Amino acid sequence: MGIIFTFFIIGLIIFIGFLGGLVFEKTKISEILVLIFIGIILGPVLKLLSPEKLSQFTEIFGALALMVILFEGGMELDLEKVFKTFSFAALLVSITFIGTTVAIALFTHLFWGYPFLEAFMLGAVLGCTSGAIVIPLVSKMNISQETKTILSLESVLSDVLAIVIMISLMKLASAKEPNMFLGFKDLASAFSVAAVIGILTGFLWLKILKTVKDKPFSYMITIAAVLCVYAITEFLGGNGPVSSLVFGLVLGNEEKIAPFFKIKKSELLGEKIKWFHSEFAFFIRTFFFVYIGMIFSLKDLSSDFFVGIAAIILLIFLVRYISTYSMVSVYKEKKEERYIIGTMAPRGLASAVLATVPIASGFALAGRFIEYTSMVIIATNIIVTVGVFVIERRTYDKRKGREVKND
Template identity: 30%
Template structure:
């Protein structure tokens, strides 16, 4: 394909991404689906682009997306907000992740006969929920503010699980060491060193900004410093992604990490990113995620229909397991509509997609099937979530959920929705 044509296509992709974002706002259809569809048409359907044609750039691109996603996730995670809503969100966050992790891991173990660590990696990667999809959908349905906050905080808090755990498991997969004492030692060493580099790097960067005020006016100096930290950590054979995540969390929550002895040297306010820089990062992440989901579509293995089919079945099982988690953890007097919405909010997103590419990048023998299964679950979880959201919002599925969760007293709105669903 000629260079001018590629440049034109890049421009069209950006406009397509903005258009799909608008569709999401108006129609509650996540842009992920449209981007992956375009990628599938370009790749496995019409074979205009092959994943192998990206060469080493594909690996570099995935790492860049990972760095920015982890950094933005870290800066957006406010410890004060987590503390204030911890009682409401901790239960569904922890139990939801564990149930999903166990469900997917067990199914992969029996269906694909993969090694135990590979199954744990897939399960932990797909154990969370997509913040972009959850936040967008929750705003479009009249659940209680407490329920909306719980779901939004869950999507943010599970990032810690779905990033730290699979990355630690990946290190064990690469080394192939299963000795319990060595495994625990490697896990702790990798995690602690990466955290120290990330948090220590945040202090150092704050100090540098205080000493060189001109850097505060630049927009790319912070990610440039993060690139150095990430590369250094990876070069030392520790977890670069954990460093990126901890650096972002420390940047956004310095007052919770900074020892009193450093307060005079590193003022808290200097490390707070200006709104203009946050907007720049958000736009950059938007561009990266647009191209990355197209890349996912290109990489989907539709020639392995069995993998796609099993991905669809695994996703159905995840939704069923989610209902069990909601029954166990959510108060009985919670409105039926809220329980129904909590049961369907398990779409998988960009973080899971990026993590899923890492085993293949690092030449793990199970890399292809891990990536393919994860991509399939991401696709079907979004499709199922959107479909069930429509059925719930219109009231069509409320009678079914009423059978599942028991005959609690319906709110006036739920009665109206149920009546509307019956008429439809």
């Protein structure tokens, strides 16, 4: 692919990403699906870049996308609402993730004949919703701020659960004496290390920004800080995406935190810094969705494949709706927004990254994980896009009806 054509494609993708945001405001049709299909055309269809060559960059691009998008998501979250909604989000992700993982594992074992270990690996890969997709999508929707916070938190926790469970299953497979409590230990360790590092570095960074915020290009060093926080957290055995979210949460709630550090309001994080990180996140997010389409792989067109994929997608949304309705029966104040909570189950780059892990470790039956995962990612994003469009239009029509009635 020539340099001129490459520049043209990059510019076109950015234009489409920007225009897609405007289209969503008017029509409630998400730009995510358009960007994914551009990726499919560039990759699997035109073969300008093959999915096989791109897959080697999945881990690093996935980490970058999660880090930047979750950092921006953290900056947009309200600290008080996070504390208020955390119990709901944690309970929702526990029921949904465990239920989906077990359901997919049992189906894979019975239908495709996978051993239980590989079956649960595929369940973990497909059990998590994508924070990198959910966070930017819900931020533009006409739903309560609390529900936005719940869905954002749930998607992040879901990604972390999937990563930790996959690592635990890999350790379980290689351990001479399997330990059932190993996963719980790893999970607690990953969360606690990430949270502590995110909080401490966030507080420290507010103090540093106090002295450098008026310097040229000071807004650039916060990106450098996010990269370092992510790397340090991973090195110390924590979860990088969670530390990025917490770091962003601290910076985004500076006005609530500033009094503890005797920082005056005029000295707080400037709008220029927030603007720059928002623009940078838009750039990464736009190419992330195109990349999802480019790594799409579909070699087997057998009926068993499509029946299996259809059943997995059905299980994902069935478990999601059962979990949602169970939750809103207890948290009755969320009953009005149960449809959007029940619909928000897109799979994304975390699943794509995790699908490659068992293959690299030599699990023979895991060779088809990428094909299954690619298809599920595309299908769930189509369903979520249609669901969001229908729900948003219904909300818009109800609001218009109330306005007419009041007039």
